[in-house]
Amino acid sequence: MAGAFLPAYIGAAGPFTPTIEKFTGRCFDFTVEWLGFSDDKSTFDLQVVAEHKSSLICEDTLWFANTEMDHLQVFTKKGTYNYTFPVKSDDMATDLGFSGLKVF
Numbered sequence: 001m002a003g004a005f006l007p008a009y010i011g012a013a014g015p016f017t018p019t020i021e022k023f024t025g026r027c028f029d030f031t032v033e034w035l036g037f038s039d040d041k042s043t044f045d046l047q048v049v050a051e052h053k054s055s056l057i058c059e060d061t062l063w064f065a066n067t068e069m070d071h072l073q074v075f076t077k078k079g080t081y082n083y084t085f086p087v088k089s090d091d092m093a094t095d096l097g098f099s100g101l102k103v104f
Contacts, residue, residue, distance in 0.1 A: 014100020
């Protein structure tokens with residue numbers, strides 16, 4: 001089956017589009033919100049809300065990525081999750097500022 005291994009693009013959260021409004025995974029309804037850079041732009045914060053679990057034994061995996069980093073996160077419980085990611089270079093800060101963090 002073509003494309004079976006490619007994740008679906010959900011959206012990007014960043015300074016210009018800080019919130020990816022509710023989208024539904026296999027298990028949860030999600031909202032992703034960009035909380036911003038630290039004062040010195042060495043890190044940035046992201047918040048993910050997972051709610052309305054559809055089954056006791058389901059899980060969802062989200063992939064957060066840009067040109068210089070990626071992070072896979074498995075969600076098995078509903079809740080609010082806060083993440084702080086390092087900004088590894090000025091180029092990464094520029095890319096995040098322009099196009100945000102992609103969510104798949």
